[in-house]
Every structure is written in C-alpha cells, then in structure tokens.
Amino acid sequence: MSSQARNNSAAPVANIKHVHHHMPPRHNPLPSPWDYDTANTIEARKYTRTYGLTPPGVDTFEKQLQRCLAQLAARKTPIEKYQYLSVLRNTNVHLFYRLLAGNVKEICPLIYTPTVGEACQRWSELYTQPEGLYLSFEDRGHLHQVIQNWPHDVEITVVTDGSRILGLGDLGINGMGIPVGKLSLYTACAGIHPMKTLPLCLDLGTSNKEFREDPLYLGSRRDKVTAEEEKEFLDEMMAALTERWPSIVIQYEDFKNPFPSLERYQNTYTMFNDDIQGTGAVILGGFINAVKQSGVAPKDQRAVFLGAGSAGVGVAKQLTEFFMKEGLSEEDAKKRFWLVDSQGLVAHDRGKLADHKLYFARDDNDGQQYRSLEEVVEYVKPTILMGLSTIGGAFTPKILQRMAEMNDRPVIFPLSNPSSKSECTFEEAIKYTNGKCLFASGSPFPTLTHDGKDLTPGQGNNVYVFPGIGLGAILSKSVSVTQGMIYASGAALSDSLLPSETAENWLYPDINRIRDVSVVVTKHVIRAAQKDGVDRELQLRGVRDEELEVYVRQRMYDPFTEHEKVEEEVRGLAGLVGRGETNGVAGKGVEVPVGVANGGHVVGKER
Ligand SMILES: NC(=O)c1ccc[n+]([C@@H]2O[C@H](COP(=O)([O-])OP(=O)(O)OC[C@H]3O[C@@H](n4cnc5c(N)ncnc54)[C@H](O)[C@@H]3O)[C@@H](O)[C@H]2O)c1
Numbered sequence: 130m131s132s133q134a135r136n137n138s139a140a141p142v143a144n145i146k147h148v149h150h151h152m153p154p155r156h157n158p159l160p161s162p163w164d165y166d167t168a169n170t171i172e173a174r175k176y177t178r179t180y181g182l183t184p185p186g187v188d189t190f191e192k193q194l195q196r197c198l199a200q201l202a203a204r205k206t207p208i209e210k211y212q213y214l215s216v217l218r219n220t221n222v223h224l225f226y227r228l229l230a231g232n233v234k235e236i237c238p239l240i241y242t243p244t245v246g247e248a249c250q251r252w253s254e255l256y257t258q259p260e261g262l263y264l265s266f267e268d269r270g271h272l273h274q275v276i277q278n279w280p281h282d283v284e285i286t287v288v289t290d291g292s293r294i295l296g297l298g299d300l301g302i303n304g305m306g307i308p309v310g311k312l313s314l315y316t317a318c319a320g321i322h323p324m325k326t327l328p329l330c331l332d333l334g335t336s337n338k339e340f341r342e343d344p345l346y347l348g349s350r351r352d353k354v355t356a357e358e359e360k361e362f363l364d365e366m367m368a369a370l371t372e373r374w375p376s377i378v379i380q381y382e383d384f385k386n387p388f389p390s391l392e393r394y395q396n397t398y399t400m401f402n403d404d405i406q407g408t409g410a411v412i413l414g415g416f417i418n419a420v421k422q423s424g425v426a427p428k429d430q431r432a433v434f435l436g437a438g439s440a441g442v443g444v445a446k447q448l449t450e451f452f453m454k455e456g457l458s459e460e461d462a463k464k465r466f467w468l469v470d471s472q473g474l475v476a477h478d479r480g481k482l483a484d485h486k487l488y489f490a491r492d493d494n495d496g497q498q499y500r501s502l503e504e505v506v507e508y509v510k511p512t513i514l515m516g517l518s519t520i521g522g523a524f525t526p527k528i529l530q531r532m533a534e535m536n537d538r539p540v541i542f543p544l545s546n547p548s549s550k551s552e553c554t555f556e557e558a559i560k561y562t563n564g565k566c567l568f569a570s571g572s573p574f575p576t577l578t579h580d581g582k583d584l585t586p587g588q589g590n591n592v593y594v595f596p597g598i599g600l601g602a603i604l605s606k607s608v609s610v611t612q613g614m615i616y617a618s619g620a621a622l623s624d625s626l627l628p629s630e631t632a633e634n635w636l637y638p639d640i641n642r643i644r645d646v647s648v649v650v651t652k653h654v655i656r657a658a659q660k661d662g663v664d665r666e667l668q669l670r671g672v673r674d675e676e677l678e679v680y681v682r683q684r685m686y687d688p689f690t691e692h693e694k695v696e697e698e699v700r701g702l703a704g705l706v707g708r709g710e711t712n713g714v715a716g717k718g719v720e721v722p723v724g725v726a727n728g729g730h731v732v733g734k735e736r
C-alpha cells in the first residue's frame with residue numbers, strides 16, 4: 130500500500146463511493162450487544178448463542194449496578210466516566226439503561242451537557258467505535274444507498290451537521306456526540322427502543338480551521354458548503370430517510386442556521402428543530418411557573434434576551450404565544466421582548482438584520498443604539514433576563530444586582546451550554562440577587578445553601594420535552610409536528626410538578642422523575658396531534674386519558690424487563706421441544722436450537 134493510500138485523512142470518500150454503493154449489505158451473524166447481559170440466565174445465553182461468551186456467573190441487577198457504580202467512581206475525570214459509559218452502552222445496552230434509570234441526576238451530566246461538550250471537542254482524538262451514521266457531502270446523489278447500510282429499523286433520528294455544537298462553535302463531524310447523547314435520553318426518558326434510534330452526523334465540511342488542520346480529525350477537510358449546497362443535500366437526505374423508514378421522526382439539532390430547514394420541511398415531513406422549538410417549549414414550561422411565582426402579570430413583563438439566534442428567537446416566539454393566550458394582542462405580546470445580539474439591541478434602524486431577527490426588532494428606540502447588555506438593562510428595566518448567547522459570565526455581578534434592585538423576584542435564566550458558557554452560575558445568581566431570583570440554567574448546577582435554606586436550581590433544558598415530543602409523534606404516527614404539539618409539550622411540563630415540588634418553589638420537576646414527566650408530555654403531544662388532525666393512529670382518538678397513559682407506558686422500552694422477552698422465547702421453545710415441535714418456531718425463522726431445554730449447545734440461531 131502506498132503511503133498516500135494509507136494516509137486516508139483527506140480524500141478517501143470519493144474513492145469509496147464507487148465501491149460501497151454497490152456492495153450488498155452484509156448481515157452479521159454474531160450475537161449483538163443486546164445479548165451480552167451478565168444477568169441473563171444460562172438458558173437465555175444458550176438460546177442467544179452467548180453461552181461461554183460472558184463469565185459463567187449469573188448476576189443480579191443489584192450486583193451489576195454495584196459493579197458499575199464502583200467503576201464509575203474509580204474514574205476521576207468526567208471524560209473518563211463518559212468513556213466508560215459509552216463502552217457500557219455499546220456492549221451491554223440494557224445494563225447501561227438500568228444504571229441510568231436509577232441514577233439520572235448523577236449520570237445525565239456525564240452523558241449529556243456539560244460532559245458531552247468536551248466529548249465532542251475531542252471526538253476525533255478519543256474515537257474508538259462506531260455509534261451512528263455519517264453522511265458526507267461527497268455522498269450526495271447516493272445518500273439512499275449509504276442509508277441502506279444502517280442495520281436496523283429506525284423510528285427516530287437526531288441529525289446534526291456539527292456547525293453549532295452547544296455554545297462551542299463549529300465542531301464538524303465531532304458533533305456526533307450530540308445525536309448519540311440526545312438519543313440515549315430518548316431511550317432513558319421516553320423509552321424509545323435503543324435499536325430504533327439513529328444518531329446521524331452530516332459531514333458538510335467545517336469552518337473550524339483548527340480541526341481541518343488536525344491530522345486526527347475524522348471528517349473531510351473542506352470548508353463548510355454553501356447554504357444552497359446544504360439545502361440540496363438536506364432535500365435528498367429527507368427524501369432518502371423517509372423512503373427507507375416512512376414513519377421516521379427527524380429531529381434537527383445544533384445547526385448554525387436552522388431556520389430555513391425548519392421552514393422548508395416542517396409541513397412536509399415528521400420533523401422538528403429541537404433548538405428552536407424544543408427549547409421554546411421547555412422554557413415556556415418553566416416560565417409559566419416563574420410568572421405565577423413572580424406575581425407580575427404578563428402585560429407588565431419585560432424580557433431582555435441576550436442572544437438572538439435559534440434558541441433566543443425560538444424561546445421568545447413561544448413566550449409570545451403564551452402572552453397571547455393570556456389575553457394580550459400579538460402586537461402587545463411581542464413588544465414584551467428586547468433581543469440583544471453581538472451588535473447590541475436588535476432594532477430596525479440598526480442596519481440589515483437576519484430574517485429571523487426581524488419579528489422582534491424594536492422600532493421604539495428613538496434612533497438610539499444600545500450596544501452593551503448593561504445599557505439595555507438600564508433602558509428596559511427588565512423583569513426577565515434570558516441568556517442564549519454562548520457567552521459565559523455575561524450576566525455580571527453588576528447586572529444581577531441591578532435585576533434584584535428593580536424586581537422582587539427577577540427571573541434569571543442563563544441557558545447557554547455547556548456550564549462554561551452559562552451566562553452566570555447558580556451561586557452567582559443567588560449571591561448577587563441575595564437569593565431573590567427565580568432561576569433556571571441550561572446545564573446543571575449543584576444545590577446550595579442560602580440563609581440556612583437549601584436551594585435547588587431548575588434546569589431549563591430541552592431534555593424535559595424532546596423525548597415526549599418524539600414519542601408523541603411516533604405513537605400518534607403524526608404526518609408532521611405542529612406548533613400545537615410543541616406548545617402542548619411545554620404546557621404539560623409546567624403542569625407536571627408534584628405539590629411537594631411546587632411547595633419548594635421549583636420551576637421544573639425533579640430530573641429523577643423525567644420518565645414520568647415524559648409520559649405526561651407524550652400524552653399531551655398525542656392529544657395535540659389529534660386536535661390538529663395530523664395523527665394517523667386513529668384508534669387512539671377515542672381512548673380515554675387514563676387508558677392513553679397505560680398505552681404509552683406499555684409501548685416504552687424498559688431495560689428492567691427486556692430479558693423477560695428472551696426468557697419467554699426460551700420457555701416457549703422448551704415447551705415445543707418437549708412436544709417435539711421445534712421446526713420454524715413462533716414464525717421467527719429460528720432454526721431448531723438443539724438442547725435449549727436440556728443444557729446442550731445451541732446451534733443455528735440466525736440473529
Ligand atoms: N437550555 C437549553 O435547552 C438550550 C437549548 C438550545 C440552545 N441552548 C444554548 O443557547 C446557546 C445559543 O444557541 P443558539 O442555537 O441560539 O445559537 P446561535 O448561534 O443561533 O445564536 C447565538 C446568539 O448569541 C449572540 N451572541 C454571540 N456573541 C454575543 C455577545 N458577545 N453578546 C451578545 N450576543 C452574542 C449571537 O449574535 C446570536 O444571536 C448555546 O450555548 C446553546 O447551547 C440552550
């Protein structure tokens with residue numbers, strides 16, 4: 130092999146194109162990671178042909194968890210813990226989800242924000258194993274064939290082009306960590322079967338020069354494609370995904386400018402954009418509760434947003450809808466918002482504005498341009514301060530103090546991720562508002578004590594809604610994801626607090642209850658799909674609310690009962706073996722597993 134051929138960092142994709150598009154898919158005859166569970170019974174191991182491939186002892190769930198927690202504790206840094214958890218997810222899926230289920234609050238920050246941010250920054254450096262599908266710009270015209278290589282049926286995909294990963298900028302294909310992390314949460318929170326999820330990362334080039342020059346970088350070294358090229362690529366991708374899986378739900382995530390694709394596809398495909406719509410809904414949920422606690426009527430609210438990008442505009446739009454439902458006209462509702470970007474207050478007379486900023490652009494600034502957040506705060510005297518700017522520390526002590534001077538209960542939501550980009554910490558917000566603020570942040574912060582009282586910060590993160598939006602769309606088989614479904618997810622979230630949580634003045638429910646909360650969100654999303662007439666699972670229309678909840682729960686993957694399915698199959702076979710009826714068992718195309726019932730070797734089971 131020539132050294133040029135071995136150095137495949139830059140130009141291999143074009144070469145591969147002619148080869149892999151014409152290769153028939155191969156089926157791996159080996160048992161899959163779904164089967165390597167040390168809690169599986171001996172009989173189940175024989176049936177799945179993993180007998181002998183795991184240590185002989187049969188674990189209890191408790192022992193497994195004890196071992197995992199000890200290993201997690203032994204790893205010192207968050208990224209080491211992230212790596213351990215990735216290996217676990219890829220080798221013993223059900224155990225990973227059992228571990229997560231009982232330790233959501235501790236493990237979420239290790240597989241999601243903030244640690245997933247570092248994982249993405251270092252994705253090419255730390256890469257060990259495939260975890261999703263990569264579609265490259267060079268594959269255009271052949272996306273359909275590449276998609277055929279995915280070995281499973283898919284219900285939902287999260288797709289990114291890595292161009293705005295959290296607040297960390299353009300990370301190119303290193304952004305794959307985000308779809309992987311979000312889909313783990315789809316499984317953990319909404320019980321979407323892990324095998325039915327597709328992490329999808331597009332290689333449309335990257336504006337990140339450092340990565341393009343990094344020998345270890347695993348994406349193409351081209352600059353980011355043009356908006357027109359991106360559009361054509363996405364058109365092909367949407368058609369190809371939906372052709373292979375007609376009911377697929379497609380979640381867009383962490384694109385630098387996601388407004389055109391949302392507008393283009395939202396009525397044609399079952400898709401939504403998490404950063405615009407999911408974030409809008411989750412902040413709506415916490416905000417409804419904050420308004421109740423602040424005692425300030427919607428018509429008197431004044432909201433300053435630092436950041437006028439996908440998340441900022443998405444949240445402002447959702448809150449506008451809430452104000453309108455509370456009786457304000459659209460004009461009055463949108464006047465409650467002052468958006469600030471890197472150039473200062475977004476105003477019509479400031480110069481040319483991006484399309485997505487026009488709706489909230491001010492025209493009452495009398496020709497004056499307010500450049501800094503401090504100036505805007507003095508000008509507006511806000512009741513609410515939202516941060517979606519990617520600028521860590523932008524809510525300075527002085528700004529926080531002013532918010533507390535101007536309000537009894539200032540709403541302070543520093544929502545940028547990961548923690549290093551949060552506009553302030555929980556500790557700073559409490560300290561400089563003297564404990565007065567109603568607080569939620571995008572990334573988690575620890576509980577702290579103020580004036581002898583334990584205070585727990587809210588986490589205003591779209592994880593509270595996207596799992597339920599996705600599951601609701603899947604179960605209702607909706608043709609599109611409507612604004613009604615998005616709004617319903619946020620409204621349901623605000624209603625999902627327990628009396629004990631409300632009594633503690635929490636804005637969001639306990640993250641440990643996320644699975645129950647996701648069921649509530651899912652139910653309301655299904656109802657909204659029905660109301661909007663986009664549902665195709667018509668049998669669910671007549672179902673009463675309590676029954677709908679039971680139905681949702683029954684459809685959810687449960688890592689604690691998954692092994693029972695294999696055991697049931699084994700028992701079924703044992704019965705049939707006893708009666709001498711072992712051929713073509715249960716219509717599953719399973720060949721006779723000789724000796725399943727008597728402890729011998731299993732042969733010929735094609736998985
Ligand atoms: N909490 C959540 O659930 C959640 C959801 C989505 C996004 N986010 C976070 O919000 C942040 C923004 O995401 P986005 O998709 O809107 O990104 P974006 O790139 O679309 O928007 C960023 C905005 O911040 C502005 N900005 C940049 N530098 C600034 C500065 N110095 N002063 C004022 N404004 C400045 C930009 O002009 C732009 O308007 C990210 O950190 C992301 O992680 C959080």
Ligand SMILES: O=C(O)C[C@H](O)C(=O)O
Binds near residue numbers: 241
């Ligand atoms: O990924 C997150 O934690 C939330 C959000 O989608 C973001 O882009 O920051």
Ligand SMILES: [Mg+2]
Binds near residue numbers: 295383403
């Ligand atoms: Mg995001």
